[in-house]
Amino acid sequence: MFNEEKIYLIQPDHVSPGEMTVQVPQAFSTTHEYFDDININAVESFNGISDYIGETISQCPTVLNTLGRFICLDGWNLIEEARQAQLETIRCLVQVADNCPDEEIAIRKVATRIIPANGKCSYLETVRNVKALYQMLMATRENLVCFHHGGRRRGNEFINNKEENVRLILATRLGKSPNTISKYLNHGEHLSDYAMPTLMATIPDQTVKPNKQFFEKAQSNKNKMQVDLKSEGKPENEITEKLSGYVLQMFDEYKRTGDIQNYTRSQAADSEDNHAEKLPVEDAPSDSIAIKFLPKDFSYYPGNQASPEQTSFSINDIKADIATIATNLCDLSQNQNAQLPEVTLYVTASISALSQCLQKCRTIDLTIQQHEGGNAIWVN
């Protein structure tokens, strides 16, 4: 008889060497779905993937109809219960797909509990919807117990706290942890009625979307800006407006660069620039340093006594020292190549030298006071 090789030679799947025929890949898509009463004995279990420990929340099992077989994807416990009750049929949700191999059945069984039946929505939509649901449930006059989960609508887990109960309902009904619900609510906080739709409008036509990564990065900056705004005593509506504007601004940056600049760093850089602008450029640099570093309400506590070896300074020595410091700083200010470390070094050294000059000034001042009998001893 013919072996496989001979069949291949007689019926090649390409026209000539190098010209491959296009093979349409077999798609195992669901052709249709329906509810029907299926004979219990006709339903097979699928052992390629173990059954879920937790029972299905659905009222009826989900079965796959393929190759004329009914394979249970989820809710095997319901079939077992029906068997024990000696029922002949059970109402099932039947998915029909042609020629599914075991791999496809396995994927479907896993997916039943992972991907929502109608697909996933964007992160921003989840945030918006959870926020809306939270507000709706907080405002409802209905008994919250009726919104709790399927067979457990007794409210046993409820406590005397509506906020907590609403969170519990959201967590169980949306299949998320309470922490995740808190995160959604937090990410949606201070997003105005304008900001949310503006961000939403970017979803369909943008490659970069306001996704979870964006919100997580933006949240840290939002917190820091909120600290600033609250410190300034801004009202809540103004805070929302400013934070919303900032989120939109951050999203623009995120689209352009794929990242968001740290709020603190950018503010620190701004304050450094402002500070530099405020320093008088025309004044002698030594004056700038003094203005910057010496406290305005400077007062020197003389203690009990001035040490005798320090009384030999003259004002001319001090002036000479100041002149040297000023010259050094002038040179530095005119040096185009001077970089930040060098400038820092010079400024630090100048402060130190000026501090010594100041000490000498005070010592001379003290000596004068002592000669005039003006020094008071303050400790016992």
Added chain:
Amino acid sequence: MGKLEIFCAGVSIDVLPCRPLKNILVNVPHEGSSPKAISNTLKMFQYANNALTYLDSGGFQLLVFELAGKQYTFDPAQPLQMSDQGINVTPEYIIAVAMEMQPKFLSALDFPIKKLTDKNEQEKEFLGKLGYNITWARKTANLRKERCPHIKLLIPVQSYTVEQFQEFFHYIKDIEFDGLSMPVRNFEAHEIAIFLITFYKLNIPMVHLLGTSKLLTTALAAYMARHYFAWVSMDSTSWRLSAQYNHYINPLSLQVTDIGYNVIIDENIRIYCPCPWCRGKTFTYIKNLPHTEKVSFLRCHNWWVIEHAAKELYEHSDTVLTLKEHLLTRCPDTGEIEKLCSVLNIIDALRDRGIEEILFACRLDYADMMI
């Protein structure tokens, strides 16, 4: 009438409870151990837009290393450092960092005494560290005088009793300094009051209470600032540490309340805090914030209530009676309030008498209260 200032300790550029932040305290081993650390600290000062900075010497870190059995050295030939291996700090480094940071206030290097209850052990510990504390106070003061006389210097007091303090003071009274700083340890407010009146009688114009934000200690500080000293300041990290442990500081009593994720909160428990963070919020809202946001929220709230309480206590410190009335609206512990006010009354009545007489009267009062 002097000033009362509360310094915010344990801050970094990313952990600021408000902005501007008026007063910041940093320490040498943490914030001064490298040029980068100093540069970051200076950036933080600028970002926080603060008015007053206090550079603590880091004696407390020495004690931490001592208690942990780790290496601690005071070698000027070795670099200033604090790592898992050990800590090295000297008065020279304190001044060098002060020169770089240019704080308004500076603590001399000290070697803190341990928290001990046995009197003999206390005496041993005090005498064992007295030499270090005298030497370092003198050395820091001399270096400050030479290199940065414009920075105000406070000498830390490491003693268990007033008598021990007087002994220490005897050896440092000739050096130049601007005030004293005092770790409060296990002392109750009325016990700290005895130290403060002793400082007052020695004409000390400035006092800093290290590492505390308790209500009664703050009340004492406020009263002493109003009536005795030119300046009283305090610092604490409890605003930050409490927040890390999900602790909400009560705006009245300044005691902490746990609002961790496992705490069940009845919805009838309302927030009565006037701070900008709590306004319009509920405990459930705070409890359920994601961890980072919750810690940030609590830091801001905690710091606000500590600072605000200090302001209110200062305003109500006209007399011991007004202070007492105000404290009673804040704190349920009437016994402790009574003790503090009793000591303040004695101090007020005997303020012009000798220190021995005041101490005697205060101790007599304690004995009465103990009965």
